[in-house]
Amino acid sequence: MYILIIGCGKTGSYLANLLSKEEENVVVIDKDATSFEELSAEFTGFTVEGDATEIEVLKDAKLAKADSVVVTTDDDNVNAMIAQIASELYQVPKVLVRVLDPQKEVIYKELDVITMTPTSLLVDKFKDKIVRSV
Amino acid sequence: MEIIIVGGGKIVYFLAKNFLAKGYQVSVINKDQEYCINLAKKLNAVIIHGDGSKLDYLEQAGASRADAILALTDNDPDNLYICQLAQREFEIPKTFSVINNPDNEEIFKSLGVDTIFNTTKLISLLIEQRVETTDVNNLLSIEEGRLNLSQVILKEDSPVLGKRLKELHLPDEIVFGCVIRGEEVVIPKGSTKLLKNDKVLIITLPERQAEAFDVLTGGE
Structure with missing residues (x-):
């Protein structure tokens, strides 16, 4: 499987390390090359330094060939643009995106994109624990 | 006619002024508080200090009855998000966006933005034509x-x-x-x-x- 990960922060790098360890074919894009230091010694994939909202960068990273694209930059609007390029314009079979601000989920309603919103997940869990423990 | 403009700088000021002179209702959304305060002193328009890519601020700007929205920030992903939100959540009939990276013209068009101002391309074209x-x-x-x-x-x-x-x-x-x-x-x-x-x-x-x-x- 060819997996493209965009944004090499904690989430992106951790996922890249895990997938690479499982011998998946992983490419990570980040606009800041120092973020690649988060990748472990076991990471055997490639890294691309560049702004993934520039279509040239995505083409360099072979977006058209990707089986999955995971979008985890720290900007929701950037994520929305990249996710739609991948899913709508390049028909990548599986597009996953991390959504920081729960308000920003609305844009994905009609799209074939899998969204994960850590804040909502966390809040739900917290709420559960609090209400149950009372 | 009701128009929402998201963005800043002199362009937004003069555009808003122009639209107001034509009798349109104008709302401006900008992230910079000082800019908003200044604009509010000069224009008889609704000025909203906030993030134009968020539902709340668009709502405040009257998005549910606006006829058009102009996304004029210097950040292309923001502009795309603003136009799509306006279209999908508020059904604003006309969306206009500036793009800063000329390669984004096709992408914005495919993703539903009605009218795109490719400023980089326009300027370079004009220069090519004028500089003989x-x-x-x-x-x-x-x-x-x-x-x-x-x-x-x-x-x-x-x-x-x-x-x-x-x-x-x-x-x-x-x-x-x-x-x-x-x-x-x-x-x-x-x-x-x-x-x-x-x-x-x-x-x-x-x-x-x-x-x-x-x-x-x-x-x-």
């Missing part, structure tokens, strides 16, 4: 570049001076639009003679353009 470093200018690309309208100024070393159009050896895919001679516009016929300083407008397929230029300028 060359006697050949591309004036216009039609149908995403499948057809070009270009202008060639015939200099004294052009091999076609004094020749009639029908004597030129031009590929079939090239059409002579018109010849501008001083103030006069000449609609060319086979018998039209080409003179020094004529501005020749030609319509070509991009792949044959260079060939046409060579015939007209004598260049290789």
Whole structure:
């Protein structure tokens, strides 16, 4: 499987390390090359330094060939643009995106994109624990 | 007419002023508080300090009844998000966006933005047309570049001076639009003679353009 990960922060790098360890074919894009230091010694994939909202960068990273694209930059609007390029314009079979601000989920309603919103997940869990423990 | 503008700078100020003068209702959304305070002093418009890519602020700006939205920030992903949110959540009928990276024109179009201002491309095109470093200018690309309208100024070393159009050896895919001679516009016929300083407008397929230029300028 060819997996493209965009944004090499904690989430992106951790996922890249895990997938690479499982011998998946992983490419990570980040606009800041120092973020690649988060990748472990076991990471055997490639890294691309560049702004993934520039279509040239995505083409360099072979977006058209990707089986999955995971979008985890720290900007929701950037994520929305990249996710739609991948899913709508390049028909990548599986597009996953991390959504920081729960308000920003609305844009994905009609799209074939899998969204994960850590804040909502966390809040739900917290709420559960609090209400149950009372 | 109700218009929402997201963005800042002098452009937004003058645009808003212009629209207000026409009797439109204008709302401006900007992230910078100081900018908003200043704008509110000068314009009789709704000025909202906030992130125009968020539902709440668009709602406050009257998105549910707006006729058009203009996304004029210097950040392309923000502009795209603003237009899509306006379209999908508020059904604003017309979306306009500036793009900063010229490559985004196609992407924005495919993802549903109605009208796109490709400022980088426009400026570079204008410069190419005005700075006459060359006697050949591309004036216009039609149908995403499948057809070009270009202008060639015939200099004294052009091999076609004094020749009639029908004597030129031009590929079939090239059409002579018109010849501008001083103030006069000449609609060319086979018998039209080409003179020094004529501005020749030609319509070509991009792949044959260079060939046409060579015939007209004598260049290789």
